[in-house]
Amino acid sequence: MRRIAVLLAALLLPVLPARAEQVLSLEVLSARLAPGQTDVLLRLIDESGIDVLRPEGRCDSTQPGAGEASSGCYAVTVVENGAPVPRVATRILETRGSDGFLLLSWPSTATGERRASLRIEYNGFTNHDPETELALAEGDGGALDPQDPFATLHRLYAGRLEAFAAGLAGSPPDGVADTGRWRDAFLAAQQAWSRFAESDCAAAAALLGEAARSRCQADRAMQRIDQLDGSYAPE
Numbered sequence: 693m694r695r696i697a698v699l700l701a702a703l704l705l706p707v708l709p710a711r712a713e714q715v716l717s718l719e720v721l722s723a724r725l726a727p728g729q730t731d732v733l734l735r736l737i738d739e740s741g742i743d744v745l746r747p748e749g750r751c752d753s754t755q756p757g758a759g760e761a762s763s764g765c766y767a768v769t770v771v772e773n774g775a776p777v778p779r780v781a782t783r784i785l786e787t788r789g790s791d792g793f794l795l796l797s798w799p800s801t802a803t804g805e806r807r808a809s810l811r812i813e814y815n816g817f818t819n820h821d822p823e824t825e826l827a828l829a830e831g832d833g834g835a836l837d838p839q840d841p842f843a844t845l846h847r848l849y850a851g852r853l854e855a856f857a858a859g860l861a862g863s864p865p866d867g868v869a870d871t872g873r874w875r876d877a878f879l880a881a882q883q884a885w886s887r888f889a890e891s892d893c894a895a896a897a898a899l900l901g902e903a904a905r906s907r908c909q910a911d912r913a914m915q916r917i918d919q920l921d922g923s924y925a926p927e
Contacts, residue, residue: 713740713816713817714818714819714820714821715738715739715740715744715817715818716736716737716738716739716740716812716817716819717737717739717819718734718735718737718810719734719735719737720732720734720826720828721733721734721735721793721844721845721848722835722836722844722848723832723836724835724836724837724838725800725828725829728801729797729798729799729800730772730797730798730800730806730808731795731838732795732797732808732810732836733785733793733794733836733841733844733845734794734796734812735791735792735793736791736792736793736794736812736819737790738790738791740817744814744815744817745787745790745791745792746764746765746784746787746792747784748784748785748786748787749784751764751765751766751782751783751784751794752783752784765782766794766812766813766814767813767814768780768782768796768810768812768813769811769813769822770796770798770808770809770810770811771808772798772800772802772807772808773806773807773808775801775802777798777800777808779798780796780797780798781796781798782795782796783795783841785841785842785845786845786907786910786911788914793845794812795841797838805827805829806827806828806829807825807827808826808828809822809823809824809825809826810822810826811823835847840906842906842907842909843906843910846906846909846910846913849910849913849914849917850913852913852917853913853916853917857878857882857920860878860920861875861879862875885916889909889912889916892908892912893905893908893909893912896908
């Protein structure tokens with residue numbers, strides 16, 4: 693019976709790859725390079741199809757019991773300007789489908805240009821080319837506010853939404869007879885959506901404070917991009 697129990701336990705264990713499998717794309721969205729401190733906002737794109745990304749709140753090292761010691765958290769390894777970083781604070785801001793947003797902060801001894809290799813690993817899965825050095829100054833020109841990272845996400849995705857919507861407005865779908873009328877309807881729908889988002893996020897701020905406004909604005913911009921990406925119809 694003991695042997696059967698051991699075999700059953702082995703079968704129930706998760707199957708891990710023999711070596712770290714690279715299934716995450718990594719994008720440096722923004723960075724703040726202050727004297728003695730580096731803060732980086734990352735976008736992780738999960739290409740595995742098996743939900744490798746960790747949920748929000750699981751990896752907030754400012755909370756008791758969270759961090760790399762938690763089995764539900766990423767293991768993060770950073771080498772900045774050739775020097776391993778001993779301590780990295782991590783915070784999952786949000787996970788949306790195959791996209792995750794992660795804030796990393798660490799004490800820095802680097803001077804001048806800062807470059808870092810980043811390894812984000814969970815359960816035997818990691819990002820592509822974790823040894824590749826990334827130029828951190830290229831991330832949004834150093835405009836990240838680590839105290840309000842959702843404000844940075846909102847600014848970035850509001851810009852992406854504006855560019856995406858402008859592209860759609862200038863390229864009506866095939867088969868539209870009156871392109872001018874379609875464009876007017878599309879722009880009117882965008883204006884109506886903007887008013888809705890502004891009102892919705894003002895309500896969030898009134899209930900939960902200004903930080904909630906930033907998060908709401910970031911979420912609404914991402915949701916609108918997803919909506920427009922799925923349909924050309926003005927709505």
